Amino acid sequence: MNMLELWRYRELLFFLVWKNVKVRYKQTALGASWALIQPFTTMVVFSVIFGHLAGLHADYGSPYPLFVFAGLLPWTFFSTALTQSSASIVGNSNLVTKVYFPRLIIPLSTTAVPVVDFLLGLVVFFGLFAWYGIWPHWHAIFIPALLGIAFLAALGISLFLSALNVRYRDVQFFVPFLAQLWLYVTPVIYPINLIPQSWRWLLAINPMAGVVDGFRWSVLGKGLPDFQLYGISFGVAVAFAVGGLMYFRRFEQSFADVI
């Protein structure tokens, strides 16, 4: 019954995503290029610091800029989705207190918005390949599946945090901090093989570990796919989504009273 209702409100979901995308870069001089500037600059900075100065003596298997960009793309999606979506219910309190529609639409539409940034980033990424004169590996066809896992993970946590934020505004202070810490337990800057095999399973609990490593494998095509890792990440992402949804469903009816 839940899903059916969501389906009936699909046009609203579409309109909210459209609005968020449209409004996102309104009245900015650089517009949507911000979606490209951020990961690109980060990539340059990381390349200089970690690729040259710090000298993580690891086998990246590809030029470091490609390697780090392949990590930054899914990561940027995840952290943006997480940050914005967690604040989404409170940010839309005018809607929550004035009209009825399935509340799930709010975090769902907010999580969908950075997908657009991701796609733009992907274009730049492929441009970077051209610069290096390399073709992306055919495994790149797995990108949508990996994005799907990242989406589920981000949505699941955001469902939980956005509902919690209605009651405890502490969440909005906690989330940026969480995103920052999360970056360090995700193999964005460093390759996953820096982590000893015996500890990988622990890393796999972080669904973004699987997504980032999988993303690298799919576009760069180096090394062997670690299907066990991806499997665990996918499982954890689904668990996040289900858990988040259950928590959200439990409290959504009191949003208008508490917010």
Add this chain to the structure above:
Amino acid sequence: MARAAITIDRLSKRYEIGGRARHDSLRDQIPALVKRAVSGRLHRSHTYTWALRDVSLEVEEGEVLGVIGRNGAGKTTLLKILSRITLPTSGEADVYGRLGSLLEVGTGFHPDLTGRENVYLNGAILGMRRAEIDRKFDEIAEFSGIEKFLDTPVKRFSSGMYVRLAFAVAAHLETDILIVDEVLAVGDHAFQQKCLGTMRAVAGSGRTVLFVSHNMPSVTTLCDRAILLDSGRVVADGVVEDVVHSYLRVGEVVDGVIPDTDRVVGTKEILFRRVGLLDMDGNRVGETLFGQPVRVRLAFEVLEPVRDAAFEVGISDAGGTRIVTATTLDRGGSPLSFDRGKWEIDVEVETALLPHEYQIDLAVHHWLDSKLTIDWVEGALTFRALDVGTDAADHYVRFSPRYSLSGVRGYVRPASRWGSPREAVE
């Protein structure tokens, strides 16, 4: 027999107040938790308020029901429960048919989007289909009267334009049941009339409408039936005229007890104890109707016999500026004589107060020495003059439908007699 559109069965809604502050921080919770653990009172002490209490109601298909009551009577809570925005604490509400609710106009409007874009967004938020909005778009644009600005971001709109566009979308919401909260109070007078016309058309189209308003003339013209809510309960339900009448009578009865303190001047042989505003039937009220005398009852205690008391009742605006004064000495009246004891006196002040907030000032002086004030209380009671009066047939009418409130100048509009115009001779 008409079918039910809405059935409400013993609906109650409880809100928690005080027990938990809004926008809590976890940090605030921790000391409280520790305190409770230490004191052994593990149960949080709750303070509740009932926004709705045992409300039962049936609305038939095609009925236009007015919901009236003071602020905080539970009107909005009722609408929110019916709109599924919030859940009742107990009881049930069933709605048969597609329901659209307009708790405000322009919900979800985004300042950076253009008028056209906001029409689509707002329409979707109100539950309209995209195809439906496409179909009605031209009509909406025409209704708003701001076709020229449809491609301008709404943040560049004046507030009037904004509201026109928002109402235009709302007016085109076609649902079986429509819930409307005070949205008529928008725009300039001409647009208000247009909105009212739309509401009339909606009401006449056979759809079920729940209409919440403080504007009694609109309620009487639009609705067949009304309910009156007071402190979360239905205190009147029936023909709209009767319910509006009881609403105007219930009023906010202000106690008007005057404390002993705060007296600056006075010889204090007499002390004012209470003051109340009465309607023509002698009931205590908090508001006056336009065109009716202001009737005030003074209760006072005479501590020492006084033989030359002159009373004065003043009506001042909210800022304390005196507008009207009436005394027992007016038009040849004589001073009054009192022995010790508790006394009461009523006074009717013929006036025609325009809608504003007012306060009542009281004074009693020695007549023999007019400089000698016995007791003086400023702002003993505040009340509101309504924009509503009764016509000859005892129907509630708005005082001057041709003026918007902001266009009414002054405080008093006494009856006036105008001569017939004649050509001026130089």
